[in-house]
Amino acid sequence: MQKVRFHPLFTLLLLTLMLFGLMMIFSASSVKSLAETNNHSMYLYFQKQLVNNIVGLVAGVVVAMYPYTKWKGWMLWANGIMVILLMLVGFTPLGLTVNGAKRWLDLGVFQFQPSELAKVVMIITVAYWLSIAKKHNNLNTVHTLGKIAIYIIGMGALIGVPENHASVVMIIILVTGTMLYFAGLNRMLFFGGIFSGIAVGALIILTSEFRRQRVLTFLNPLADKLGDGYQITQNWYALGSGELFGVGLGLGRQKFGWLPENHTDFILGVIGEELGLAGVLFVIVLIVGLYLFGTSIALSAKDDFGSILVMGVMLLLLFQAAINMAVISGLFPVTGMPLPFVSYGGTSNIIMCMMMGCVYNVYSHTKNTELN
Template sequence: MSILLVALLSIGTCFIFSASSIMAREKYGNMMFFFDRQLMYLFLGAVVLLVISKIRYQSLRGYILLLNIVTIILNLMIVFDISAVSVNGATRWISLFGIQFQPSEITKLTLIITLGSMIDKRKRMGILNDLYQGIIPIAMYCMLMIGLVFMQKHMSAAGVLIFISATMLIVAGLKRIYVLIAGGIIGTFAVLGVLLFPFRMLRLFSFLDPYKDALGSGFHIIQSWRALAGGGLNGLGLGMSRQKFEWLPENHTDMILAVIGEEWGFIGILILFSIFVWFLIRGLAISLDAPDFYGTIIGTGIVSMLFFQIAINISVVTGMFPVTGMVLPFVSYGGTSTVMLMGAVGVLLNIASQKGEINSQKKKELEN
């Protein structure tokens, strides 16, 4: 898994420089601006990964209260516009002590660790499917965390939290009737979330036919298609993208896959896709082979988070899903996302290391 992670981060860093260099030079007078900052994020992420990988994941339960208090406070700061920062019209970041970050990224990991503990405890007690002792407390917690993000009008992050929660509960053995009821409620709120906000309706219609507003709501998708089409099979070559010259919006973040397709072609995207699939399969194998159920459930939550974000980003870039703010894990530019995702991988590595310790111990016992 470590080799696959290094491969993804290397590809990402390379294309962040390629995609952002023109904009960085014109806006900041330094072609290396975003590249240098991403290297700093990678360094911080590597430190977080190494530290978390050495902490036994079972001990994470001891930090659940603190994690949730901090996460809730940070999200409420955005909701009530306290130290909140707007980027491209979206207020999803806060700035503290000169550091700008996105609380929704922290919320994802907090949800996984907390929900995993709640599920594991109720699973061992045999009350997971009990309405009052199992379902209601879990549903209330999930609604709290999802609601905090939803109030920020951050539908994509709320969608990730919903997908993570659903996956973890299904894997844990939640009864089908509860899954169907939850799906119906979530579906209703999703529809209302689109209907009540005109800009989301606009995105939906532009997704169905982007050429109806080619210079407005459909601009992202059309420019992404042009980049992918321009790359063809083999690509134009590293650094040779034409769409990065102020044509493709968010080319170093949400739309970086389009630049990869333009410079590396379909073959390059296929290689990247293969690494992602291998990475997810490896993460799932680690989760299913965890020493205990808590390891399995939080590992599954992390893999589901990665899968959903990868799937949505690819779907947006290829025009199969409405444009939304979803970065490509380990590849797109971003501070909070890079650090938190690497922290999540640290948890997976710790699960794998503990299983390795158990296997080594068993081997020694057999030899003796």
């Protein structure tokens, strides 16, 4: 175990984002909480998220305490357990279907999404392989790139096919590709990978009626604004009515049964309605600030493994937030991508806290711990 050092400004931004998320979850879910408790409590989802945050923070500190330089021995076990969990979801009755997607593992006492945990395991594994490749100067080789490609395709298939969770596969590919570039991948190979990824993405969309319909809805949501385009249309109403400073915290109208998933993936719509453009920009500033300070930690890491690991974690945070905001803005088809530390969610929130634990772990090993 090691003494954990906390970057002051990174920690301030992180806690501010989490507290802001709690506040907005309370506002967005109050009506739903009353309905589900027969008007007994408006704090149902707020209390659940508070517990999620506490568990997540504890889990993050635990991750930060065990030196990342000793993680090598656990990677094979972690990946083996990950494969088993994903197979339990996809191919056994333990897999729970929610809103038409089979992504949850139901163990009776609790439920969670193994695909969220897979993000952590895959980022750590790829970061370690890249650090070894850099050490031996064989990053741009068939052996290294082939191994990573097979790993990503195999894990992606376990997540994307039985669970129908293309958004997680997409974010993993984006993060892994950018980690490769950060590690020093040849630019021709990098851009070739981008075009290949676009081609694979188009193929995935074309071979799924469900995804084709989402793309068609994305292209013209107003064509069926009471059907498939209902959610994004109602979200636009929320954003538009907020204008610059919003209608007031807690005074939004779309949460009264009009905007689906208003406390989860579409919570930014509630923020835009109640706090206006100013509230949305506040979230963006916090997330970009976290990314920038996280990047400074990555660049100051004492080894390639720590540097690439932190960069992978911060890229995940940035890409996930960007995709969520693009969906809310109508610039990307609707996906099940929560807004980190703001959207309601148990597994996603706890796993994201664990990833921040990876950042603190690496920061605790840096020679200069006064990054700013």
